[in-house]
Amino acid sequence: MALNLESSNVATRENRIGSITGYVGTLNDLATQSECGTLKGCSRCFSQSSTCLSGCALGQLSAIRDVAIIHHGPAGCSVASAGTYYLDKVMAKKRGVTNNTVYVGTDMNEKDTIFGSADALRRIILEVNKRYSPKAIFVTSSCATGIIGEDIDSVVDDVRDEIDVPIVAVHCEGFKSRIWATGFDISDHAVLSSIVQPPKQKRNTINFKNFYESARPEIIEIFKNFDLEPIFLYCNSTVEELSHISESLATTCICGTLGNYLGNGLEEKYGVPYIRTINPLGIAGFETWLREIGRVTERSEAVEKYIAEQRAIYIPQIEEIKKELKGLKAVLGMGPGYTFEVSRVLNELGIEVVWALAWHYDKKYENGDIPPSMEYLLENGVDFEASVADQQNYEVMNILNKYQPDLYLSRHPGSTVWAIKNGTPAVYVADEYMIFGYKHTLEFAQSVLDSIHNRSFEKNLARRVKLPYTEWWYEQNVDKFLEEAKK
Amino acid sequence: MAKLLDKQRYKCALGAMQTVQAITRAIPVLHSGPGCAQKLSDSIGSSGYFSPNIFPCTSINEKDVVFGGVKKLDTTISNALKVIDADLYVVLTGCIPEIVGDDTGEVISRYQDAEKPVIYASTAGFKGNNYKGHEQVIDAIIDQYLEKADEKEKGLVNIWADVPYQDLFWLGNIRELENLISELGLIPNTIFGYQRGISNIERIPKAEFNLLVSPWVSVGNMKKMEKKLGIPYLHYPTLPIGAYETSKFLREVGKFARVDEQKVESIINEHEKYYYYLIERYADMFLETRVMAKQFSVVADAQYALGITKFLVNDLGLVPAKQFITDDTPKAFQEQIKAEFENLNYGLKAEVNFETDSYKIHNEIQSHDYHGYPLILGSYYEKEITEDMFGHFLNISWPVQDKVVLDDFYVGYTGGIRLIEDIYSVAVQRWN
Numbered sequence: 001m002a003l004n005l006e007s008s009n010v011a012t013r014e015n016r017i018g019s020i021t022g023y024v025g026t027l028n029d030l031a032t033q034s035e036c037g038t039l040k041g042c043s044r045c046f047s048q049s050s051t052c053l054s055g056c057a058l059g060q061l062s063a064i065r066d067v068a069i070i071h072h073g074p075a076g077c078s079v080a081s082a083g084t085y086y087l088d089k090v091m092a093k094k095r096g097v098t099n100n101t102v103y104v105g106t107d108m109n110e111k112d113t114i115f116g117s118a119d120a121l122r123r124i125i126l127e128v129n130k131r132y133s134p135k136a137i138f139v140t141s142s143c144a145t146g147i148i149g150e151d152i153d154s155v156v157d158d159v160r161d162e163i164d165v166p167i168v169a170v171h172c173e174g175f176k177s178r179i180w181a182t183g184f185d186i187s188d189h190a191v192l193s194s195i196v197q198p199p200k201q202k203r204n205t206i207n208f209k210n211f212y213e214s215a216r217p218e219i220i221e222i223f224k225n226f227d228l229e230p231i232f233l234y235c236n237s238t239v240e241e242l243s244h245i246s247e248s249l250a251t252t253c254i255c256g257t258l259g260n261y262l263g264n265g266l267e268e269k270y271g272v273p274y275i276r277t278i279n280p281l282g283i284a285g286f287e288t289w290l291r292e293i294g295r296v297t298e299r300s301e302a303v304e305k306y307i308a309e310q311r312a313i314y315i316p317q318i319e320e321i322k323k324e325l326k327g328l329k330a331v332l333g334m335g336p337g338y339t340f341e342v343s344r345v346l347n348e349l350g351i352e353v354v355w356a357l358a359w360h361y362d363k364k365y366e367n368g369d370i371p372p373s374m375e376y377l378l379e380n381g382v383d384f385e386a387s388v389a390d391q392q393n394y395e396v397m398n399i400l401n402k403y404q405p406d407l408y409l410s411r412h413p414g415s416t417v418w419a420i421k422n423g424t425p426a427v428y429v430a431d432e433y434m435i436f437g438y439k440h441t442l443e444f445a446q447s448v449l450d451s452i453h454n455r456s457f458e459k460n461l462a463r464r465v466k467l468p469y470t471e472w473w474y475e476q477n478v479d480k481f482l483e484e485a486k487k
Numbered sequence: 488m489a490k491l492l493d494k495q496r497y498k499c500a501l502g503a504m505q506t507v508q509a510i511t512r513a514i515p516v517l518h519s520g521p522g523c524a525q526k527l528s529d530s531i532g533s534s535g536y537f538s539p540n541i542f543p544c545t546s547i548n549e550k551d552v553v554f555g556g557v558k559k560l561d562t563t564i565s566n567a568l569k570v571i572d573a574d575l576y577v578v579l580t581g582c583i584p585e586i587v588g589d590d591t592g593e594v595i596s597r598y599q600d601a602e603k604p605v606i607y608a609s610t611a612g613f614k615g616n617n618y619k620g621h622e623q624v625i626d627a628i629i630d631q632y633l634e635k636a637d638e639k640e641k642g643l644v645n646i647w648a649d650v651p652y653q654d655l656f657w658l659g660n661i662r663e664l665e666n667l668i669s670e671l672g673l674i675p676n677t678i679f680g681y682q683r684g685i686s687n688i689e690r691i692p693k694a695e696f697n698l699l700v701s702p703w704v705s706v707g708n709m710k711k712m713e714k715k716l717g718i719p720y721l722h723y724p725t726l727p728i729g730a731y732e733t734s735k736f737l738r739e740v741g742k743f744a745r746v747d748e749q750k751v752e753s754i755i756n757e758h759e760k761y762y763y764y765l766i767e768r769y770a771d772m773f774l775e776t777r778v779m780a781k782q783f784s785v786v787a788d789a790q791y792a793l794g795i796t797k798f799l800v801n802d803l804g805l806v807p808a809k810q811f812i813t814d815d816t817p818k819a820f821q822e823q824i825k826a827e828f829e830n831l832n833y834g835l836k837a838e839v840n841f842e843t844d845s846y847k848i849h850n851e852i853q854s855h856d857y858h859g860y861p862l863i864l865g866s867y868y869e870k871e872i873t874e875d876m877f878g879h880f881l882n883i884s885w886p887v888q889d890k891v892v893l894d895d896f897y898v899g900y901t902g903g904i905r906l907i908e909d910i911y912s913v914a915v916q917r918w919n
Contacts, residue, residue, distance in 0.1 A: 109488065
């Protein structure tokens with residue numbers, strides 16, 4: 001990719017890497033069309049609410065310790081600050097550190113939409129800096145400020161002299177992209193352009209992009225075997241830590257969608273290799289990933305030794321539990337960074353994927369290749385029905401109703417609840433490390449078993465609730481409202 | 488003008504989608520960006536018959552910003568009518584269509600003869616907060632759906648209270664208000680929560696009067712109904728919590744509705760007997776808990792700041808330190824509300840600040856001498872500073888992370904007891 005750190009604007013995933021949110025077909029067709037360049041996403045003439053890219057962008061940035069987020073817009077845009085406050089407190093407490101990050105809004109009103117409010121924003125930035133002395137300041141826009149043309153770049157440039165920490169404009173208009181993951185790119189861009197410094201020395205560190213670092217202690221232990229030290233990003237990161245990530249030996253990520261912008265950016269700008277394998281979920285994923293880290297950091301021998309030891313402990317147990325999972329049918333709905341990874345793990349465990357929904361699909365990664373998770377499935381002869389839908393619940397329910405699978409897996413809040421209302425057992429694959437490595441693959445297999453062994457909750461509930469969709473809708477094909485791409 | 492909103496305690500007007508969500512089988516249809524609904528919903532307790540990810544949404548994109556989103560709004564409404572099984576479709580406009588000038592009203596007018604009612608409310612985020620948005624939705628129902636009734640139903644009273652979901656206890660509170668009104672021999676009518684919905688909305692015009700229990704939210708709605716539907720209203724500004732205020736509330740409503748005075752007194756007497764049976768048993772706890780100072784602060788919207796202050800002063804004999812109202816109360820109501828805080832037993836007056844900047848609120852709390860371990864009832868933002876002061880913290884206002892409420896309530900005699908239980912469940916965790 002061509003990284004332009006001079007501009008505060010990031011092109012959307014649609015424009016940069018041809019990402020789409022509307023498709024119904026098969027995995028094979030999706031991949032073939034991506035490769036030969038014929039894939040065009042469809043739009044919908046009926047859609048349900050999904051997610052705002054600003055939530056992804058600012059969720060990432062606000063997890064950094066002791067920074068300030070100034071969200072210039074109406075109170076609804078900055079409402080995520082309430083959740084951020086809670087999350088920052090509890091995540092820091094768990095780590096045994098403190099986090100005094102502040103996330104404020106500007107409560108923009110009707111007059112501001114007419115006359116603009118650049119002066120007020122300027123005062124607010126200075127006041128926040130005075131109150132909290134943050135280590136970095138992110139000034140961000142909203143749909144309303146974007147449309148009226150409020151020039152947050154100029155305001156930021158204007159106050160820069162008065163503020164002695166990094167300050168950067170972050171463009172977060174929600175209408176810009178239907179792909180909320182564009183928000184991850186926006187946050188990475190802000191970090192790369194304002195905080196990361198050129199390397200002064202090399203360190204034995206690996207940048208590890210994740211969400212909530214639940215597996216932090218065990219990954220630190222694993223990497224000790226290879227004399228490597230992981231730096232987890234961005235939850236509980238400090239600005240000082242981030243300024244040095246250009247000095248790491250490599251960058252890796254628990255979710256390709258989350259990390260590809262940062263990984264590619266660090267590689268392009270500072271030559272830090274980005275580990276582009278399938279993700280460390282399941283057996284093949286974990287081993288492929290570890291081996292690549294071994295190769296890139298020249299530690300293959302230690303990695304092979306570790307793999308052999310761990311296989312001896314876990315593979316027999318996983319083989320044992322597979323006997324009970326064999327023949328189960330699953331539908332899954334997740335971001336593309338997980339859908340095709342989890343599909344591989346389900347296949348490994350003997351669970352048949354009958355339909356996989358990805359909340360969006362990146363035709364190509366920043367380096368121009370099709371996503372490795374997809375490539376792996378195709379090379380191993382796995383195919384299933386697949387669709388791309390930005391959390392369109394009515395499509396999920398239509399599919400669940402038609403296929404009546406044994407299991408629905410989803411990663412996003414508010415999705416699994418609808419499966420259980422349909423009477424389908426569901427596993428909420430919330431934690432990004434839920435299927436990480438041998439140990440969590442075994443745990444995951446066990447949770448799947450537990451979920452289908454006791455179906456009381458979903459059966460009790462499903463028997464008593466009415467679903468919110470009409471009979472008419474259940475009789476339609478899932479692609480009913482997809483419109484042909486107009487390009 | 489834009490201001491520093493530090494630790495915000497409200498959402499924007501589009502947050503009124505939760506008001507719609509609280510009306511069973513009514514669905515918000517959002518003419519907004521794709522992520523507004525998710526942002527404005529609460530992460531727990533939102534998965535009812537409809538949840539935010541069921542809400543149809545035009546998911547405005549860059550093209551719609553340039554060319555307008557009217558066509559997309561039209562297909563979204565027409566297909567929502569086919570796909571979603573609802574009784575009432577409430578189109579809510581977000582910031583974008585209102586800035587670019589989409590004529591939402593014109594699109595809605597195409598659905599006048601639709602099988603199900605379709606109405607709309609202007610709830611652009613920059614038009615105010617979710618308290619205001621709540622009023623906009625009720626106004627929309629009055630303006631676009633209700634007609635004056637030919638005849639009234641004897642004893643029928645519409646009850647209105649604060650904002651669903653923003654108010655953690657909205658469901659339990661409104662049910663308990665219904666129970667109290669029923670005891671007076673009146674017939675309560677409310678539109679929110681379990682087994683309430685379109686048929687209750689249709690019944691609104693037949694009521695003999697509207698009862699509004701809120702310091703300021705919905706006063707405008709009451710006036711509108713008085714004018715359009717000929718329904719007089721009783722505005723009771725204090726959320727009645729505990730015996731003192733609830734008895735006063737029953738007397739006032741009884742008087743307004745011309746309920747026999749003796750009947751009212753006998754209802755009050757029955758309730759107070761049981762209430763004081765409980766208080767008597769736990770009087771030792773009030774007196775002998777070593778760790779509770781006599782002074783307290785509430786940081787909440789006007790409803791809870793006022794209701795809880797009156798309860799703690801008039802029922803439990805505590806003394807108010809400064810109180811903080813965080814809902815951006817319109818200026819026109821502030822004097823009136825202030826006067827209520829100055830009307831406490833024994834001539835006590837509580838100083839009250841209308842403040843949306845939490846930095847200032849926290850500074851004031853931290854610099855006040857509570858003469859012991861303070862009791863702070865507020866949002867999750869007050870947890871840490873209260874702990875720093877070795878005080879007792881109860882999370883009663885939004886944002887809430889420290890408490891799960893399914894249908895608990897603080898209204899009425901029973902509600903007062905529940906609040907005591909909650910406060911002392913915190914206090915008894917410590918010895919000194």
